[in-house]
Amino acid sequence: MNTIALAKVAQAYYDGLKAPSLAQGWDKYVATDGENSIFVKSDYEPKKGEAVFFLTVRNRKTCCTLYKEYRRFQLQEVGDKRWRVDDCEKGFAVIFREGHFNDDQDVVSPKQLPNNMTPTEVAAWASESMRTIADFMRTEHYHIAMVP
Numbered sequence: 001m002n003t004i005a006l007a008k009v010a011q012a013y014y015d016g017l018k019a020p021s022l023a024q025g026w027d028k029y030v031a032t033d034g035e036n037s038i039f040v041k042s043d044y045e046p047k048k049g050e051a052v053f054f055l056t057v058r059n060r061k062t063c064c065t066l067y068k069e070y071r072r073f074q075l076q077e078v079g080d081k082r083w084r085v086d087d088c089e090k091g092f093a094v095i096f097r098e099g100h101f102n103d104d105q106d107v108v109s110p111k112q113l114p115n116n117m118t119p120t121e122v123a124a125w126a127s128e129s130m131r132t133i134a135d136f137m138r139t140e141h142y143h144i145a146m147v148p
Helices: 003-017 119-140
Strands: 025-032 037-040 051-058 061-069 073-079 082-087 093-097 105-108
Touching: 003 025, 003 037, 003 051, 003 061, 073 119, 082 119
Parallel strands: none
Antiparallel strands: 025 037, 025 051, 051 061, 073 082, 082 093, 093 105
C-alpha cells in the first residue's frame, strides 16, 4: 500500500474518533498498516509496512502529514567522524569512519539470531545483510561512505 493510501486510512480512523464539532486542535499521531490503525506517541517506530501520520484539525478541516515511515536502513552520526548504519530487519549494524566504509568497519551482530538455522544458513543470512548495507551506503550515501 502506498503512502497516500495509508494517509487516507489514518485520516478515516482519526475522523471516526474525533468530535464532529471540533474546530481546532486534537493533535494525534496515528500508526497504520492499511488495515489496522492506532494512536501512538511521537517516538513510536513503525514496523515494516507501517507509517505514522500527524493529524490535527485546523478551521474544522483535518490535516494529515506523514511523520515517519518504516525504513530498513538507518544511518546516524555517532561522533568523531564515525557513522553507524543499521539493518533494522536483520539486526546487524556497521560502524565506520567517514570516507572509509570499506577500510574501517566494526560490525555489530544482532542480540539474537534466528532459531533453527544451520551455521551455513546463519552465514548466508549475515552475508546478505552486509551486502545490502553496503549497497545502501553506495547508492544512498556514497558521499559519507567513500573519500571524495
